[in-house]
Amino acid sequence: MSTSGQSHIVAIGGGSFRATPRFGVIEPTGLLRYALDLTGKERPRLCLLATAVGDDSEWLLKMYGAFRGWNVEVSHLALFPMPNVPDPRAFLLEQDVIYVSGGSVANLMALWRLHGIDEALAEAWRAGVVLSGQSAGALCWHVGGNTDSFGPELRPWADGMGLLPYSCGVHYNSEPQRRPLLHRSVASGELPEGYAADEGVALHYVGTEFAGAVSIDPKGAAYRIERDGSGGVKELRIEPRLLER
Numbered sequence: 001m002s003t004s005g006q007s008h009i010v011a012i013g014g015g016s017f018r019a020t021p022r023f024g025v026i027e028p029t030g031l032l033r034y035a036l037d038l039t040g041k042e043r044p045r046l047c048l049l050a051t052a053v054g055d056d057s058e059w060l061l062k063m064y065g066a067f068r069g070w071n072v073e074v075s076h077l078a079l080f081p082m083p084n085v086p087d088p089r090a091f092l093l094e095q096d097v098i099y100v101s102g103g104s105v106a107n108l109m110a111l112w113r114l115h116g117i118d119e120a121l122a123e124a125w126r127a128g129v130v131l132s133g134q135s136a137g138a139l140c141w142h143v144g145g146n147t148d149s150f151g152p153e154l155r156p157w158a159d160g161m162g163l164l165p166y167s168c169g170v171h172y173n174s175e176p177q178r179r180p181l182l183h184r185s186v187a188s189g190e191l192p193e194g195y196a197a198d199e200g201v202a203l204h205y206v207g208t209e210f211a212g213a214v215s216i217d218p219k220g221a222a223y224r225i226e227r228d229g230s231g232g233v234k235e236l237r238i239e240p241r242l243l244e245r
Contacts, residue, residue: 008130009163009205010035011138013170013197015216016099017066018245026066030216030243031202035097035132036072044096048076051111052103052136055080059101079111089120097130100137106149108136109159118161125163135170138203142168143192146181154178156185164205169196172223183233186225196223201240213240 017026055078078084085091112118144158145168154177185191200217213222222238
């Protein structure tokens with residue numbers, strides 16, 4: 001578990017992995033290194049959750065390959081066709097970092113609740129396990145955000161775990177529907193005020209407080225989305241700390 005004595009969440013807007021010159025091979029970016037370094041461990045235990053993509057075996061295989069050469073002990077928790085470990089709660093509590101893939105955040109939450117994974121993850125977070133993930137794996141820790149879980153037209157969604165009492169915007173500078181819909185949803189009160197991240201940018205929370213943003217893209221930014229008191233919102237740009245790619 002984390003040696004900092006604090007609870008950390010690293011919610012990534014996009015860019016957790018990048019392609020290498022070798023066809024079909026990917027590697028983690030500095031955003032994942034940042035999450036792993038929060039543990040203070042020389043060889044942290046990293047658990048992958050691919051629930052949002054139906055525990056896709058190809059994705060998991062790529063992830064194990066991606067961390068080859070890193071000083072990380074990689075494992076995964078699958079729910080299809082049944083949990084792959086005897087006690088998922090105990091397994092999650094043994095980890096140092098838990099990384100959640102992108103995919104369908106609505107399906108992810110339904111399955112987590114069915115199996116009690118949401119409660120186990122909340123317990124792990126309170127115990128100091130670093131929680132992280134990209135896209136759906138970033139939204140899930142918040143109250144909600146925008147999702148394509150129900151089709152290509154994005155919809156507001158407010159059924160997340162709520163460990164963080166905010167809305168979350170992901171892929172903020174790469175998908176044109178994201179920004180205006182988040183603005184409308186926060187302005188209407190359908191979603192709470194919150195934060196958003198461009199591609200290559202991660203939001204770092206300590207406990208439930210926003211601690212800052214980090215980026216592997218010199219042009220990337222994070223944003224605070226607040227109601228303006230007159231039926232709209234104001235968007236405040238947050239300059240992230242630049243990491244090595």
